[in-house]
Amino acid sequence: MVTKAGARTVLFSEPPSISTWANAVSKKESEGPIGKKFDIIELDPTFGQKSWEKAESAMISATLMKLLEKAEIKAEDVDCVFAGDLINQCTSSTYALRDYKIPMFGVYSACATMAETIALASLTVDSKVAKRAVAITSSHFCTAERQFRFPLEYGGVRPLESQWTATASGAVLIEKTKTAPFIRGFSIGVIEDKGVKDAGNMGAAMAPAAASVIKAFFEDTKKSPSEFDLIITGDLGYIGSQLLLSLMKMEGIDIEKEHSDCGLMLYDRKRQEVSSGGSGCGCSAAVLTSVLLPSVQKGRLKNILFVATGALLSPMSVQQKESVPGTAHLIWLSTEPNDNN
């Protein structure tokens, strides 16, 4: 049952759980600070395919198969899947999922996709539309570079404020169980556009949307940052994270102690040349499914806010000199199903 907690926040009275999770990454991600924690590490970024897009599809497919294997279920045991990615017309996830015959809802929230898919999938489980629902997303450095920036062969110089699109995919299985991590609720993103026109500085474009959804969550629930062990944004990177902390302080909410960012956890900025940090739907999906969910499961982190952030630009909107709108969806994950414990 849903207990609506305010304008943008939904809380579950009997929260569904994330029962299983899986991920796949490539070489660079495996060399980062959390590189040993992934399920599948494919050193060949082509994943044995003839194009980067087919490689991304193969990575999604491998992630889904790993998820099903860990959960000891088959594709037909999944009632619905929510999926999306960064590539035009969600090519990567569509072509990955066409072989599985799972009822599918396609979503698009750019790099905020992992949170949108979890929010909607948890709603289908809570409302008994699905006994088991999967949320899955991905990104690939090489598909994103040639779609949003330059073909790799061009060798374009990356500005310091840019971010490195992760070659990574993450998936979660949501169902009603009595075990953590519980999905206590979510807050829905609102598009924020402060006029940032530099498509190379997506952290700045997304920070206002992250600030907006975090503020909405605290207003709606009357909770405070200190009640959470971690408030982790999807992929604001270094510059976006600094902006977020400033924006939150301007709103009178200090999250400096609790805040971290998936884009700063996936790579070592000093050693790995990723400029402002990691990005891509797969960045937050991979950090969630390798570090965050196990920590909540084991009680090392009791309550976290997972805030995936997305820059809703397209190559065409950039060519037409449009600014970059941002969005961010928030998921509250907890060791406990309610506040009574």
Added chain:
Amino acid sequence: MVTKAGARTVLFSEPPSISTWANAVSKKESEGPIGKKFDIIELDPTFGQKSWEKAESAMISATLMKLLEKAEIKAEDVDCVFAGDLINQCTSSTYALRDYKIPMFGVYSACATMAETIALASLTVDSKVAKRAVAITSSHFCTAERQFRFPLEYGGVRPLESQWTATASGAVLIEKTKTAPFIRGFSIGVIEDKGVKDAGNMGAAMAPAAASVIKAFFEDTKKSPSEFDLIITGDLGYIGSQLLLSLMKMEGIDIEKEHSDCGLMLYDRKRQEVSSGGSGCGCSAAVLTSVLLPSVQKGRLKNILFVATGALLSPMSVQQKESVPGTAHLIWLSTEPNDNN
């Protein structure tokens, strides 16, 4: 409350209603057989904008404003909106909605988007996540042509099996009321890909997915085609419709008497040079919100199955010689909230 009726079908025990609807079209649509039934007819396909993509955004925005005006509410009275379109990274809907500050879920199902948005929006209302939810989509002939086929200036010859992307947008407001049309339930699409590689023949690519979801609905609900006044597909056009009827007959289900197609209703194929018929997210959205919903409201059609169909290709998948996967989501609309009447 959701009564799960089977593998892919969801039924509501107390169905939400579509309380209000609105649409906008351009010149060619206004000259078709249902041309007098639209809310907004903008003869200038640029909608006063400098690019086709901005034109499509302006059309979506006009549709949403008309919807709010007809419902006598403001944007802040809407709890969430589900939106998507055909253009890369859903540019048209994102840029249209950024000014409204409505909590937004982005979706992508190609031309099946109207049904996906209605399914998910109805679920948010049924589960009390939203008191009022909006589902909105669009397509524009000129944005689609240059993205998926050729720039208009090239003057490419259109094959006879091709379809004409509608310049149209449609939106519905979903809430709990005691009046028709009621959303009795929905069936979720499964991706079907029979290997059709001709991106100019989308009707053929989508027909198997439509057949799959219609069959699933009848299996799940134990109902038969004769219990429905109309089974209307999104935009299979002439060729896709013929294929659908054949596929259904092979499954032992005859829907010839009940079947129609939005792509065959929007334009006059003999007079308007649209080859196999209309297509685009906006095609089924415009037919739904101009003809179908008023007919259900007034009881002229008591029970209809609205089956929006989508070809999940991208310009890149076509370049890489991939086949075209299809999907289709089904919505059951009814004059009555249950079978007891």
